[in-house]
Amino acid sequence: MKDPKSRTIFAGVDGRTDTELPEWYRERRGGVESVTFAEAIRDLPQAVETTVAYQNPFTDEWVETERFNALVEPSRAREQATAGEAEMDSLFHIPTDSYSIINPVDVYGPLEEILREETIDGTPLGDVMFGEIRRYRGGGEVHMDIMFDGLEVRLPGRSDPITMGVTSGYDFFGEHAVYVEGFAQDGYCSNTMRSLTDKEVIKHVGGVRNFRIWWEEILAQVELVADDLFEFIRDAQEIDLDFSELPFTVTEFYSLLGFPDYLAERAAGDAEANAASSFEIDVWTLHSGDTYALTHFFQGKEGASLDQYVGIVNDILFNPEGTIERVSDDLQERVDQFEEREDALRGWF
Template sequence: MKDAEQTTVFAGLDGRTGGQLPTWYRCETNDSDAIPFAAAVRQLPRATRTRVAYRNPYSEEWVETDRFNAIIEPARAMDQVRDESVDSLFHVPTDSYSIINPTNIYSPLEAVLRETEVDGRSLGEVMFGEIRQYRGGGEVHMDIMFDGLEVQLPGAREPITMGVTSGYDYFGGHAVYVEGFARDNACANSIRALTDRQIVKHVGDIGDFGEWWEGILEGLALVSNDLYAFIEDAQEIEIDFAETPFDVAAFYELIGFPEYLAERAADDALAANEGFEIDLWMLHSGATHALTHFFRGREGGSLDRYVRAANDLLFNPERTLSVVERTYREQAEAETNGDGQTGIESQVALAQLERVETDIREKAEQFEERESVLRERFA
């Protein structure tokens, strides 16, 4: 992803918990100056409301209106008095917009983290992660992980650490949100959007964030169990690319990846296998590797679309196969000759694809119902 304007690494809830970054994460971030989560939240820019006016083009007078309000950063507004180049404005929404500042969202989380334990330690002690700021701090995303809350796969490999991704903005583009998240310690791949995104809109009565967070953290252990089961089953389903009419990179393009990401994903998936038979977990790992380390865009937008395509490999392979077949068939039909006949090579390729799909579909049918359960863990 494109670099954030500012990134803050945190460990532990506050000064009393004495949290530390896990060794693998400290090496990955090269940041030894982690601060407590509570301090990091209180450093984030806040928003406040002020009145606005519009200029009448005929009288050239400024007319105040109650239908809109300016959302500004108060500290910058004070600096603006001395320096006109300072920009304190975030957004000018209608009067129905409710400001939700970071402490409104995450202070209630702090209380829940103190009271929730994993292996005899509070989540506040074992929490760590990073906060990313964009657009002058008006857009914020964060990964919150919990050391020890993990998926341990068979074999001598590093575990997968569980957590959540959360964020908000003051521009009307993102409601306050949270969704399941995991980091594969073995390869530093981020597994995003494990659950459906839970949101709180900047409208009307905001409600109790404490109860909201309680429900989410209660579901996190179940998400961990679900993820283990999906990975275990996905490792049993292989695609033999010696039997398909396309190579691994083309497969990733068929599920919607751009060429540069498809090539990176294919390189990673092939590097983890000796032959051309690649299981769905490795294909998913290749996809998350490409998205974590080589995606050229920013958070949201196209990244969310690619994450969904990657996750279907693990959670709903039948949907993936349908997308691959449909896209490949459309490409084959686009190459028909003047008589409307599909070329022999394309006909053979489609027959190959149907055989592969039939074999895999029998094993993949069980995934869809279980995916629905996983998606609703935070609901």
């Protein structure tokens, strides 16, 4: 994915916790320093409304209008007022009157309360939470991964777990006020698994829900997914595709699913490298191949650009029969198109 403007690693909900990053996560982050979740959230840019004006093209006068308000970052606006300039532009967006500002503390403050109360194996979730916050577009777009050490799936033969949590984010540009969905990260290879629950989205327009209830419902879903994920993986490990008997290669398998060539090649390379045989590959290994490609080599942005491929990835694990049928149908369609072109060419001679 495109590199963010900045990253913040956090561990523990607030200063009352003494949380350390899991060893597997710390090693992959190069020993970077972490802060608490509460500190990281309160360090994120805020948005406030301010009056908008336009310049009359005939008089060059600036005329205020009540039809719109600008969204600006207040600390940057103060810096511009006192120093004459700011390191980053204070303006985020000029929305319509129906736009509702939802600042990060409004969303994640209620989550902090829940994490202090809810437990896993007798330990508050706030004591075992960790993750990363990524900022884009001057901090006006934010995405984060929140995981819980101990809420996990452990596979036989692996020392590092698949750790469960949520991925969440928001922006001040009118796309979405806030979203959240189930998420997991494989400590064995750092591959990320997204959209493990339905994506919940709150838009900038319309009523704002009670975020405490919202988070309670989402965390309950994540716990249920954690219980089921091991079974899905175990079933996927029992389904083998023998590519020596199939009319397409491993790379073509991913291409037929809709991956661009550069991702299909990366996914195939990883799947073949981790399979017992480069010809007979189980569905879990095929799924790991494309999560590897998306996690480490996707060239687009987080959000809709990434989501279009996440659904394909998840179908491999959660609906392998449907995936195989889809590949077969796409292949047959290409064969039919080829034969039609061939018949058309023959008609010219």
